[in-house]
Amino acid sequence: MxxxxxxxxxxxxxxxxxxxxxxxxxxxxxxxxxxxxxxxxxxxxxxxxxxxxxxxxxxxxxxxxxxxxxxxxYAEKPLISSDPKERTSTIKLDKKATELGYHVRRWMFLYLLEEPHTIDIVIGEKGLMRTFRPISAFMLKQGMRQLYKINPEKAEQSKQKLSQLINEIEAALLANGADGKQGYLVGKTFSLADIAVCAMAAPIFGPVGTPWVPPSHIIPPEPLAVYQAELLARPFGQYVTRIYAHERKARVDWRGQ
Ligand SMILES: N[C@@H](CCC(=O)N[C@@H](CS)C(=O)NCC(=O)O)C(=O)O
Structure with missing residues (x-):
């Protein structure tokens, strides 16, 4: 399989x-x-x-x-257009999205690593890490802070960088004749560019059916809630939430096995 x-x-x-x-x-x-x-x-x-x-x-x-x-x-349902210009744009936006994902992770983890709920998702519902939860939680937090250089100073730099990347992606969306209500990032069809950008931005918005939906009893950390509201008032936030609502047809549970 x-x-x-x-x-x-x-x-x-x-x-x-x-x-x-x-x-x-x-x-x-x-x-x-x-x-x-x-x-x-x-x-x-x-x-x-x-x-x-x-x-x-x-x-x-x-x-x-x-x-x-x-x-x-698998040629059916292409992720990248065969048109050379669209192909170049898609690959460029995918690269930008990869960079966006890096900064989203570092900025958000500064806050989310403090939430037991986040650590529980990383630990999973069963297995060795679950059996030894306290020690796993400690080691995971330390390991992630070190690996991704998560500290207030670096996280602030990442926040600046991710805002700049979002401005650039939003400009590309508008230049393609799309906006919060309609259209895609490249040409007239859904592509790798949309998947890459929306998946990398998903932790900011917590779309239904993803691991980033905040549980109802948790108040999201204020800087995250403020930035989410700011983006939802702009084409970028509306675009990501629309694409998730209409195009994300998950066939496998994100929790995995
Ligand atoms: N450019 C890679 C980035 C993947 C990545 O950063 N994965 C992280 C999890 S979000 C990872 O596996 N980190 C573990 C490690 O570096 O040991 C991709 O697009 O797949």
């Missing part, structure tokens, strides 16, 4: 799930333990990160590489 190795909370893994869901390809989402996952990703795909796809005898890490692979092997 085609298998996507993932961390349930990762927005890069959300992007990979969306690619497979959009292509209507069957797969199983299998969770890995952060840290030891590198033994597998290095062995199979010479990479440190998830998502990693195992399809047939092929192993691929990196969500953008997965998109290129899927379009190369």
């Amino acid at each position: 085609r298998t996507l190795y993932q961390f349930p909370l990762s927005h890069y893994c959300e992007k990979a799930r969306w690619l497979l869901d959009y292509k209507e390809l069957d797969y199983v989402a299998r969770n890995m333990i952060p840290g030891p996952h590198r033994l597998s990703t290095r062995w199979h795909a010479s990479s440190d990160t998830l998502p990693m796809l195992h399809d047939d005898n092929v192993w691929i890490a990196d969500s953008s590489e997965i998109a290129l692979y899927l379009d190369g092997v």
Whole structure:
């Protein structure tokens, strides 16, 4: 069976799930333990990160590489247009989205790592990490802070950078004749650019059916709530929430197995 190795909370893994869901390809989402996952990703795909796809005898890490692979092997429902100009724009926006995802993660994790709910999602519902929850939670928080350089100063720099990237993506949306109410990022059809940008921005908006929906008993940290409201009043926020509502047809539970 085609298998996507993932961390349930990762927005890069959300992007990979969306690619497979959009292509209507069957797969199983299998969770890995952060840290030891590198033994597998290095062995199979010479990479440190998830998502990693195992399809047939092929192993691929990196969500953008997965998109290129899927379009190369499964021609139906293309993720990237064959028109050269649109192809270039899509790949450029996918790269911008990858950078956006990096800064979204660092800025939001400054706040979200303080929430037991976030750590519970990373730990998962069963398995070794769940059995040893207190020690797992401590090690995960320390590990993530170190790996992603999460501290107030760096997080503030990331906030500036992600705002700049969002301005640029919003400008591209408007230049393509689209806005909050209609249209897509490239040409007239849904593409990898929309999946990449919306998946990377999803933690900011917490769309239904994703791991970032805040539980009803939790008041979201103020800086996150303020920025979310600011973006929802702009084409960018309206575009991301519209694309999630109309185009995100999840076929596999993000919680994985
Ligand atoms: N450019 C990569 C980024 C993936 C990424 O950063 N994955 C993170 C989770 S959000 C990861 O696997 N981190 C674990 C590590 O670096 O050891 C992609 O698009 O797939």
